[in-house]
Amino acid sequence: MPRLAINSTVGNTALAFTRTWRGVDATDQVLGRMATRIAIVLMGKHKPIYDQSNDCGDYVVVKNATKVKVTGKKEDQLIYRHHTMFPGGLKEIPYKTMMERKPEEIIRRAVSGMLPKNRLRQKRLDRLLIFPDNEISSAYEANLLKDYEGEFGKTWKQQQQGKGAEESRTPAA
Numbered sequence: 001m002p003r004l005a006i007n008s009t010v011g012n013t014a015l016a017f018t019r020t021w022r023g024v025d026a027t028d029q030v031l032g033r034m035a036t037r038i039a040i041v042l043m044g045k046h047k048p049i050y051d052q053s054n055d056c057g058d059y060v061v062v063k064n065a066t067k068v069k070v071t072g073k074k075e076d077q078l079i080y081r082h083h084t085m086f087p088g089g090l091k092e093i094p095y096k097t098m099m100e101r102k103p104e105e106i107i108r109r110a111v112s113g114m115l116p117k118n119r120l121r122q123k124r125l126d127r128l129l130i131f132p133d134n135e136i137s138s139a140y141e142a143n144l145l146k147d148y149e150g151e152f153g154k155t156w157k158q159q160q161q162g163k164g165a166e167e168s169r170t171p172a173a
Contacts, residue, residue: 019058019127020059021059022059024062025062025064026067026068028067029068031070034107035114038060038107039111041060043057044056057124057127059129061131061140062128066103066132079092080095081093
């Protein structure tokens with residue numbers, strides 16, 4: 001039997017369902033744009049075998065969560081709320097305080113809000129690993145196939161403009 005390559009067309013087989021590990025650097029990324037890209041990868045919408053009822057997404061490892069950016073006045077106005085389930089137990093934490101205490105929670109909540117609200121949501125969030133600084137555990141770093149940091153915060157148009165700029169910089173042989 002011939003050996004299958006990663007780019008082989010195999011349909012709904014084990015190779016198509018294989019979960020890959022993607023690395024993202026959150027340095028100077030806009031929180032919302034990055035969270036939408038991460039949610040798409042966690043759901044598996046980038047794969048040709050995507051189905052709403054199946055969990056076929058990939059793992060995502062985010063580093064430098066403390067360096068994520070927000071646009072506009074969100075840094076001053078954004079408030080994270082949760083309830084302790086006791087009377088009068090509504091807790092409000094401003095964005096700046098949350099960034100100092102738990103920067104990984106900011107990204108997790110943003111991605112969670114962009115995932116479908118169903119039974120697969122928690123399973124998908126379990127595949128999201130967030131690190132506040134540049135240091136990633138060697139066990140996770142060994143699994144990363146490619147660093148997708150350049151793609152995650154950009155729109156499709158920005159990616160195409162970047163590719164055109166790279167082609168113009170390379171000298172013709």
